[in-house]
Amino acid sequence: MHTTTIRFAGLSKFVCAAALITSFQISAQTQSNATTPTTSGLLTAAQYDDVATLLIGKTPASGLPASVNQSQKWATYTQTVETNWAEYTEKIGTPMVEWAKTEVPAVSETVFYPFSGPDFTTAYRIYPNAKRYIMIAMQNAERPLNLGSTNTQLTDQALDILISAWQLYGTHGFFVTEYLERYYYATQGRIGSSTFITIFMKLQGFELDRIVPIKVNSEGDVEEIPAETRNWPSVRIYATKAGKPIVVDYLKMDLSNPGLQASPENLKFVQLASANPTIFKAASHLPQNANFNMIAREILGKAPLVVQDETALNYSALIKSFDVALYGKFVIAHHAFQSYHTDLALAFTQRSDIKPLNYRFGYYKDGNYVVLIARRK
Template sequence: MSSATGVAPVLADSSPEDRTARLLAGFADGADERATRARPAYAPRIDRAFARFAEKVGEPMQAWAAEALVQTPGETVFYPFAGADFPTAHRMYPLAARYVLIAMQRGGPPPDPAAQGREALGELLAGYERLLSAFLRRGFFVTAEMNAETGNDAAIRGITGALMVFAAREGFELLGVDPVALADDGTLTLHPGDRTRAATWDSVRLRLRRRADGQPVLLEYLRVGLSNNTLKPETPALTLVTGLSDARVILKAASHLPQDNNFTVLTRLLLSRAPTIVQDETGVAYDALRGRFSVKLHGSFKQVNLLFDGSDQETLIEAYRTAGKIDRLPFHVGYRKGAAACMLVATRATVTSDAR
């Protein structure tokens, strides 16, 4: 599933969103003369960045996940604190039918390069080059950088365009993009608001078709707070997250928020409901995980990133130290911390079908 080669060309009857996604993804068949004049080196630079990511991270991650994780066709994947990181969700669970990413950035309307003048189009492409290249180099988004590149004064308005690019690069045809809203009963519905207003596009649903087999897939990005202040009893947000907690869960580069006292409602839901949690050290605390899950350690862990307090990680450090031989992860993931990356695969002990 290379993100740089072997991808079906854009079709004449493809959606405007699909054509935009392929242009911004750097595919030659998606380029147009205006974009080439506005930023001549954009497509080759983006193509090279995705090729490096596929080689160093994407393909090794998918190969690792095929062995380390249970893969159930048609399932739902829940990725809190994700930002626009669809590649991780898809590479870990390539057979899912629904991916739900939650963060606090605005989704935003689909970008429309055709409506941009040459100077504005050049600024738009430059913004996407910076935003995408930074992710592809690190494997995660830095919140401050993302906010700067997608804020009110930036050429990029929200992260929907990045999601569109990732979908195209991960082998999907983009059928359409819709704004969604959280209904009173905690379900998602098409947003009834004016589509010309930015607030209508806080949360988005990308309707995709997997090019490999033609299967429909949903990618939903939701701007929903995950702190205790938002997930209060009898609120739509709590109902939504409670339901999503029954799905496969990914936690990566989560700023250790699931270990914070302000996020205990979310953490309790994941601990009580999730069948599996795959995470780096920034997810649910190791002591809490091993009380309810069978936890398999992958990679290496000796310290947290220096930006975070590592005082509550001693148990996890000791677990790695005493675990004996653990294979090194074949890809980098999460924050840099002066040691090899780590992943924990937690499988609920009572769900025997999830054990390998």
């Protein structure tokens, strides 16, 4: 998910959430501009586990911190996470896993997910055997929100934001990009993408071992930087599940042509990452925009496998180099993007080998969703 403004069906729910977030922004602006004090340097694995456990609405082994125990929002938050994660799992998560088992070739190394936002869940459910997940978006990562180091007022504010976010995710399976920006600036706690990634990893059974800030060096490689660095726009997360270690690299990066041209190291990174199996979901049709054709060309020229919805690479471009399987139903793009993908709509009227899709993937379009799996010829 990249920076764009999108309107959705069920708008009243989003308007209410936006109003709630705006009120927090005003409240936060009346306070000091300093960020919430956090531990400089790295936490221990046990401390990271406590942070993650609190973020999924559970009580860590060390007990509830005083600020959380005194919060009027905690009980609501714990119920909201449980209810909405269950809704997501039943309607989207489990059907996606079962579908991927039979339809998506297994990947055991690296997965590339540009325009991802903090959506680790989709990458993991489609590619559960990968060792490294590369996610790129425009939002800051920052440190995961540590509810154990906040005061009661800030805890209540942060939990209200997270409650609002969860109420949307459970139904839709992704975050609205515009709201991710608001979540970040709404409180002094700076709820960035790493907070949501941490939540998703913990809910899916991962133990978080270590989180470090990273950057892309001049050679286009990711390197870790000192943990004492004040701001963490990009992070690397080391985690383990059932004895299997994985790495998640979340990079704040402008993937537009001007953005990549202004940062040659990022262009080198994209050129390297594009040689991996790639996911696109709810990408706002940016890969079809002329202003993003540099990353589109790299993936079209290098990726061995692409799993995407209609908001990513053009169907007519994909079929030149890939065997493309179609799933679901596609008549027209979401009304915010109606001029896009007329070639895909035509393919759905002409092809007789289209398979069903039994879960939601991407933007709401009258209950119709589409997935394309492109395997390089």
